[in-house]
Amino acid sequence: MPVNHSEVFKTHPVYYLHGDFIDFHSVQDVPDSYKWPQVVDYPSDQDLHDVESVPIIDLMDPNAANLVGNACQTWGVFQVTNHGIPIHLLENLESEGRRLFQLPTQEKLKAARRPNGISGYGRARISCFFPKLMWSEGFTIVGSPIEQARQLWPEEYKTFCDVIDEYEKEMKKLSTMLMWIMFGSLGITEDDMCWVGPESKSECPCDILQLNSYPPCPDPKIVMGLAAHTDISLLTVLYQTGTSGLQVLRDDGRWVTVQPKSGALVINVGDLLQILSNGRFRSVFQRAVVHQTRHRLSSAYFFGPPSNIQISALSKLIDKKCPPLYNPETWIEFLLVNYKHINQALTTFQLVESENESTDMNDQKRMKVRR
Numbered sequence: 001m002p003v004n005h006s007e008v009f010k011t012h013p014v015y016y017l018h019g020d021f022i023d024f025h026s027v028q029d030v031p032d033s034y035k036w037p038q039v040v041d042y043p044s045d046q047d048l049h050d051v052e053s054v055p056i057i058d059l060m061d062p063n064a065a066n067l068v069g070n071a072c073q074t075w076g077v078f079q080v081t082n083h084g085i086p087i088h089l090l091e092n093l094e095s096e097g098r099r100l101f102q103l104p105t106q107e108k109l110k111a112a113r114r115p116n117g118i119s120g121y122g123r124a125r126i127s128c129f130f131p132k133l134m135w136s137e138g139f140t141i142v143g144s145p146i147e148q149a150r151q152l153w154p155e156e157y158k159t160f161c162d163v164i165d166e167y168e169k170e171m172k173k174l175s176t177m178l179m180w181i182m183f184g185s186l187g188i189t190e191d192d193m194c195w196v197g198p199e200s201k202s203e204c205p206c207d208i209l210q211l212n213s214y215p216p217c218p219d220p221k222i223v224m225g226l227a228a229h230t231d232i233s234l235l236t237v238l239y240q241t242g243t244s245g246l247q248v249l250r251d252d253g254r255w256v257t258v259q260p261k262s263g264a265l266v267i268n269v270g271d272l273l274q275i276l277s278n279g280r281f282r283s284v285f286q287r288a289v290v291h292q293t294r295h296r297l298s299s300a301y302f303f304g305p306p307s308n309i310q311i312s313a314l315s316k317l318i319d320k321k322c323p324p325l326y327n328p329e330t331w332i333e334f335l336l337v338n339y340k341h342i343n344q345a346l347t348t349f350q351l352v353e354s355e356n357e358s359t360d361m362n363d364q365k366r367m368k369v370r371r
Contacts, residue, residue, distance in 0.1 A: 023105045024137070024215035034133050036224050054248065054258045054266075058082050059181075068178075069185025072277075076269040076284030077248050077258065080178075083265055085170050090263070092163045094241055097297045100139060100160070101213035103152060111148035113140065118208075120148045126229055129342045135223040135290050141168075141209040168209055168301070171237055175207070175303035178235060178267060183314075186277060192316055206304040206331070214245055214288060214296040225288035225296075232331075232338050232345060233270035233302040240266060243296040249285035271346050272305060272334065275326045278313035283346070304331050327351050 022031065055071040055078040057064055071078035100108070113120040121139050139148075145164050149157035183193070214225045225245060240246055240260050247255040258266055271283045290296065305311060312328035326349045338345040 021105055021109065021137075024135070024217075025102075028218060030217065030219050030223060034135055035222050036132050052250075052256060054079060054256065056081065056261060056264065059084075065181050065185045068181050072182055072185070072269050072273075072281040074282075075248070076282040077266065077286070079258070079261055079264040079266050081261070081264050083174055085174060085265065087263055089163070089167060089170060090239055093167050093239065093299055094297060096160050096163045097211050097213070097299065100152065100211065101137065101215075101297070107152065108137070111139075111151040118142050119145065124226055125339075126227060126342050130227055132224070134226055135214065135217050135220075136225045136288065137213045137215075139211040141211070142207075164209065167299075168207065171209070171301040172207060172303070174265075175235060175237055175301065178237075179303070182235070182273070182281065186280065186314075186317065188314055188316060192314055206307060208302040208304075210300040210302065212288075212298045212300065214290045214298075216293050216295055217290045218292070220290045220292050223290060225290040226286075228285050228287045229343055230283040230285055230346075231268050231270040231300075231302060232272070232334060233304045234273045234276075235270050235303050236268040237301040237303070238266040238268065238298055240298040241296060243291060243294045245288050245290060245296045246298070247287050247289060249287075255287070270302070270304075271338075272311050272331065274346065275311050275329075275349070276314055278317040278322060279325045280317065285343075307332055324351055 055067065055075060057067045057071065057078055058081050060082040061067065068078065108121045111121045113122045119140050119142050121137070124134050124136060124138055127134055141148075141164060144161065146157065146161050149160045153160065180190075183189075212226070217223050228249065238246070240258070242260050242262070244257050244259055246258040246266065248258060250256055268286065269281045269283050273281050274283045288296075288298075307330060310328040310330055311334070313324040313326065318324050326346070329349055334345050334349070337348050341348070
């Protein structure tokens with residue numbers, strides 16, 4: 001059975017306030033509620049070619065496991081090619097996403113998230129932590145989207161549901177493969193992780209699909225598409241269309257744009273993977289900026305553990321020099337803390353002072369982003 005998110009959200013209904021939605025496609029000026037106090041330093045097209053690039057890894061490369069492991073430890077994010085997801089499926093997903101977000105706002109609100117639910121149309125869940133709104137809209141899917149799709153297209157919902165169902169199946173297979181590649185780079189095998197082995201009696205891994213829309217903005221330098229955050233998952237697979245906007249935070253405080261590469265997928269290390277790897281892998285801070293004339297779409301697939309499993313550092317990665325860094329917690333417990341205090345769950349569950357320079361650096365970034 002999947003994580004019972006509704007039980008979490010009954011305790012935190014603030015995530016489901018829908019008021020004051022605007023029609024992004026018709027607004028002429030940025031409303032005050034969307035104006036952020038600090039100007040976003042959005043890179044020019046020339047800047048995109050001058051900065052360092054997020055690693056791009058061919059999964060058919062014989063050295064892929066080492067490349068993935070290094071990217072997880074030094075960046076917390078990378079792009080993959082030859083991942084096995086059919087191009088036509090990515091194109092179909094993009095097409096259905098555009099069909100969804102091009103609907104009038106009042107039509108989309110027919111599929112708005114319910115007060116105690118998770119699936120449906122609405123704002124980014126982290127919006128309640130910030131004084132200003134974000135220039136984006138989203139559609140969250142857990143399991144089948146048929147209930148919400150019928151609200152949007154009473155007679156033409158099947159195509160949307162079929163594409164989402166196929167995409168989720170492919171994402172789950174890819175995420176499982178990527179997880180084993182990541183752990184393989186650390187010498188971890190299925191015997192070290194009984195809850196995901198073939199003989200496991202645990203619940204199936206949990207997943208959430210988030211479709212995101214970043215409409216054109218009259219003044220993109222004074223808004224934020226999606227504020228800085230880390231993913232509370234094992235890993236996230238992101239498909240972004242040809243328009244740039246995703247940025248990740250480097251150790252020196254620079255935001256680096258993840259340039260879209262045709263057919264490639266972006267892989268983010270999540271907070272739970274940082275815990276399992278005992279800080280060797282680093283969850284990445286990310287944000288999204290918007291354009292003045294381009295409409296950007298993305299889809300994020302969040303791959304998480306079974307809800308009944310306590311997540312803690314793997315025993316092979318613990319010794320006298322490297323003690324466990326975090327208290328064991330389930331995904332539900334981790335979610336509860338994050339939904340009260342964004343980006344603080346890792347710090348909350350930290351067990352000892354880290355001697356790992358990379359982890360210390362990530363914690364410093366976490367403090368800066370919170371401020």
